[in-house]
Amino acid sequence: MTQTPSAKPRQTASKPASAAAGARKAGRGPAKTDMAGIAAVDGAADVEQRIYQSVFDGVLNQRLPPGTKLPEPALCALFGVSRAVVRKVLQRLEHDRIVELRPNRGAVVAAPTPEETRKIFEARRALEAALVELAVQRHSGKDIEELHALLHQEEEAMANAYQPAWAQTARNFHLRVAALGGNPILLAYLTELISRCSLIVALYEPAGNAACEHEEHCDIVDAISKGDAKRAVASMNAHLVGLEERICLERPSSVKTLAQMLNLA
Amino acid sequence: MTQTPSAKPRQTASKPASAAAGARKAGRGPAKTDMAGIAAVDGAADVEQRIYQSVFDGVLNQRLPPGTKLPEPALCALFGVSRAVVRKVLQRLEHDRIVELRPNRGAVVAAPTPEETRKIFEARRALEAALVELAVQRHSGKDIEELHALLHQEEEAMANAYQPAWAQTARNFHLRVAALGGNPILLAYLTELISRCSLIVALYEPAGNAACEHEEHCDIVDAISKGDAKRAVASMNAHLVGLEERICLERPSSVKTLAQMLNLA
């Protein structure tokens, strides 16, 4: 459903391991942790990636609000693997700041503070500015065509008005622009930050005023295609500042925060 | 000896686990992997951190050239822990790009290619430029004093002419400047990149013309203290470009590369 934040070439062979894979019993027992709807797909693909993606998507889609506990035994049962595998995935999720690993107390879905949110956006602006500047230098004509195709895709997603799908295309756009910069390291860092931003945006559900975001995207592409580095950077910056402001305004109230408080012990 | 690249609060209690800690027998057996001198210190501190630091220092000090195999059983024996612990540390080292983890084929010390090296420096320039700009905005008088203290420390290290110590102070300087930017996320990314740069610099042993580096550091501090963002960024950029050029020039020959080729199968 969503792209892979930190893909890794694994080939974990041996063992059938497809025993209690698609478990997910409807009436969950005495366990307090509400993790319904995690094990969505059960293809024959890589198990680790499937666990990672399931948690990631769960957080993104609000099924796993911040503070939700992710006990190792429960994940083991859901995916039919041993704790060693689950533990590895949790460590990866922790590194990407999607869950928090408290020693001897288990893993919970991360809950970014307002202060953290501000720093994340500040870092993202710095990285995207640097990458856009590189993109202006290095882009080719074919790249611009591909960006236009993406913008067209955005328009279609906008018409459908299904928020998650739109958010996905927007994320794609930013990543594609960043890729033009031609620096895999900066791109990896930005991928991480965009994931965290998506998580935050999902939390504060911005009710999607996608129209103006789309126009800003168009403006950025225009500046890049004309080789105007200064305008491209300024446009990107304004775009990101706007995104952050829209979130911060929605922050104080919102029923979601209450929902989390009911959810965490 | 060196600072901690990615510190984590762990408290791994239980079990004495201080059995064969300070092993390191002199005459190494039939094993081909040369890992002499890894387990340097054996304090009662955190075991994971000790393993991480030992490998890190070993790579930095050329005792572990790129391509050196790091078999899990060997590390287990050296530090007196089980493979679960070693495996966790290796995963962390892989994420920080210090070792490469090939599935079913073990871990080896990472060998950055020239292309990677270029990208690392490019990313570092971007991050340090952004952070210096923030530092100019946010620094206080006390910060400048501390930087001056660091510069004085550099002069002393320069007099002693012991390369590793000097490199350590230089790394400290960059990190302190970056810390003034007040963004923990960008700081963490930069810390990672500076570690990787240090590894590369160690490989190509730049014979330390520390004098001019020191003067460039002074110039950067001067620009920051005067609130001149443009000059601070330009100075930092020039400094980093100089550092990279000095390395690239030394790259082609150097006896070290031959040594690695003998080491790897």
Add this chain to the structure above:
DNA sequence: TTTCTTCAAATCGTCGACGATTTCATGAGC
């Protein structure tokens, strides 16, 4: 009723072991 103590259930950290894959040396064949 409230608060503190005590205890059992849940969960985590670490360990040793088994099967699978890779690697390396030995020896046959050309």
Add this chain to the structure above:
DNA sequence: GCTCATGAAATCGTCGACGATTTGAAGAAA
């Protein structure tokens, strides 16, 4: 002499189990 098949040793991936810590609730005392 060189190349390729064969087998054993080394190493990795995964699993289940044990002890330690935390958690949450039941019960006693104020």
